[in-house]
Amino acid sequence: MPELVFTRRFSMGHRLIHGASESCALPHGHNELVTVRLNATTPARLDGLGNMAISFQQAKGTWHRFVDEKLDHALQLAQDDPLLDWFLVHEPARARRIVVTPGDPTTELMACLLMAKINAFLKHEGGVLHCTELSLQETPTNTVCFSGAPEDFIPQTDFSRTPWWQRPI
Ligand SMILES: [Zn+2]
Numbered sequence: 001m002p003e004l005v006f007t008r009r010f011s012m013g014h015r016l017i018h019g020a021s022e023s024c025a026l027p028h029g030h031n032e033l034v035t036v037r038l039n040a041t042t043p044a045r046l047d048g049l050g051n052m053a054i055s056f057q058q059a060k061g062t063w064h065r066f067v068d069e070k071l072d073h074a075l076q077l078a079q080d081d082p083l084l085d086w087f088l089v090h091e092p093a094r095a096r097r098i099v100v101t102p103g104d105p106t107t108e109l110m111a112c113l114l115m116a117k118i119n120a121f122l123k124h125e126g127g128v129l130h131c132t133e134l135s136l137q138e139t140p141t142n143t144v145c146f147s148g149a150p151e152d153f154i155p156q157t158d159f160s161r162t163p164w165w166q167r168p169i
Contacts, residue, residue, distance in 0.1 A: 002046075004038040004129070006060050008067045014076040015083070016104040027075070027083070030138050032107075034067060036118055037133040054128050062121045074098065076105035079157075099164070102155040111136040111146040112153045113165040119150075124168030 011031050016024040040053045076099040077084045087095035101109055115134040122129050133147040146153075150165075157163055 001039060001043045003132075004056060004059055005035060006038075006056075006063070007033050007035040008064050009033050010067050010072040012071060012074060012076060012099075014105045015081070016106060017078060017081055018104045033137040034071075034114060035135045035137075036063065036115075036131050038122070038129040039132050041127050041130050059129055062125065063118050066117065066121070070097075071099065076101060076110070078102075078104050102157040102163075107136050107138045107142065107144045109154070111144040112150040115146050116150040116154065116165040120166055120168040 009031065011029060013027055013029040015027045038059060044053070046052070074097055079100050079102060084095065084098060084100065087098060099105065101113065103109065111134055114136065115131055118131045118134070122131065133145065135143050135145040137143040154165070
């Protein structure tokens with residue numbers, strides 16, 4: 001069936017404190033590309049008129065706004081990272097812009113979280129499309145590809161409210 005594939009670029013900062021490697025433990029950044037592959041939830045023949053399940057522009061709108069406004073130039077930190085506490089105490093307004101993750105914000109985890117997020121958006125917008133594959137290119141030589149059900153791979157959390165990747169806003 002025809003699939004829609006979009007790519008968006010963003011810059012991010014993070015650090016990995018739980019032992020991935022010492023070179024990842026100080027805050028640093030990457031210019032990343034996130035690519036999503038969208039399929040019709042109920043496959044159907046093109047209608048001979050508009051010939052699309054949904055327009056590219058409509059399908060991309062919410063997702064690209066999220067990437068541009070929430071991911072681009074944001075800092076990603078593990079929920080137990082002491083830097084997060086520092087921001088909460090000293091720069092609480094900026095702390096709200098930190099992307100908090102259950103454990104280290106690795107590319108593997110972010111691919112799962114972003115897949116959950118785009119599917120929360122798509123479901124909220126009527127569920128005409130859903131994302132079947134997401135790839136996150138951290139560097140030109142390192143990419144993580146995810147397909148499947150992200151909730152089966154995302155760590156269990158004790159976040160008190162619905163975590164950001166499950167919210168369609
Ligand atoms: Zn890194």
